[in-house]
Amino acid sequence: MSFWQDPIGFLGEIIRNFLFNLLPEAWATFIFTLLSVVIVASFGLIIVIFLIWVERKIAARFQDRLGPNRAGPYGLLQTFADIVKLITKEDVVPEKADKLTFNIAPILSVVAVLLIWAVVPFAPGWIGTDLNVGVLYIAAVGSFGILSILMAGWSSNNKYALLGAFRAVAQLISYEVPMLITLMVPVLLARSMGMMEMVQDQDVWFIVLAPVSGLIFMVSSIAEVGRTPFDLLEAESEIVAGYHTEYTGMKFGLFFAGEFLHAFTVGVLFAIFFLGGWRGPGAEEYRLLGMVYLMLKGFLGYFIVMWVRSTLPRIRIDHMLALNWKFLTPVSLSLLVLTAILDKIYGETALRIPALLAGNAVVLLLGYLIMRAVSRRQTKERPTFKKRPVAKPA
């Protein structure tokens, strides 16, 4: 295994040999693990700095603006300028706030997202730690984000912040249901919860076997991040800034960074579960290539999140909850049932892909027809108003 095929594994082996020769085994294990942890975690944080610039630039293009273009070439240093600004801002902690909870919440919001990166398979052999319960771990750790929002809203002692936190509970908790159920479909297709096995099993990308599940996963993930059209928890025009109304300076910045990282993490998870992760031509031999593929695919998912964000307006809270409980949840449950039965019957045969595709199409069609029938009935029941004459200008 040469340097160019596996640079990180190559260097890692040298460092590992060095440490194990120098120190007793327990200490060497600890320091080596610590080193790899710092590498993975700082990768996640460094990418945020880049992402904020990318998002501002692309969002600006969507809105027919230029975006940041003053600090450095193409405004690349804008984020660093923002960080300096946020650090030098006064940190106001409201007098009536619950101080401990208030201070922990922004840290927790970053930790919750960063922890997901511990099990992201970057390339063959490049993974923080290949837990055999990786998917369950992601589901568990992702829920910490909800907790941080609830803590922030509750401890601020501000009515708007509290309203934002309530909405967060209703929204994030609700959308976790279809997300978990659609996550079960790739687990079922790969027969494993390990992230590495999940990628290795995708000779055929799972988006081909379960396109509707992928779509539902994407939608509910956008809701989990709390981006437009699901940004009710920080709707500026209704509840000031939602759960982080009382936060200033770097603490606000951490919520902000956590949200950006979460949005990109969603894209990366979508790539791992449905787009084949690091798989691509040459990824097995040259591992750096695998990482490039994963980042490209993850960025594609992130781009979709941004695209949706700049296209759709915010939806009403009852619509948001109805979409989840009355459409996404039943559809994802029936998809899971259908995938399980079809994969058991046709799993080993050549009919696997067409059967699963047909099943997805049937569920989508049925869902659409039911939705159309219901919406027509509701339109009929809607009270009609008489047209009033409009005053015409003389």
Add this chain to the structure above:
Amino acid sequence: MQNTWLFIGIFIAVAAVFPLLPIVLAAFVAPRKPNPIKLDTYECGIETVGDTWVQFKVQYYIYALVFLVFDIEAAFLFPWAVAFDALPLFAVLEGVLFILILVGGLLYAWRKGALEWS
């Protein structure tokens, strides 16, 4: 096996230190000039009326209850999905039956109006 969880343990600590660093740095660099009005609750300039922690809509709580059912269901179904190859068709159908019972629960909540926001 031990090492994989050691990694997670250290990761939690490191992941907590990283966001802590800028906050600590800000504590040294940032100005600190508090006054009573600045530290007051922010409501766009209007003084806040009454207590913040008031009664809230019970609907939020009901959604949380319905969520709980499905969250636990997921914890049960993940092992079922992992062991899929070892299961005969009968066992798969049993898992499907389990899901259908939960769908019954969802329909019940739906009929009862627990999913209506009003």
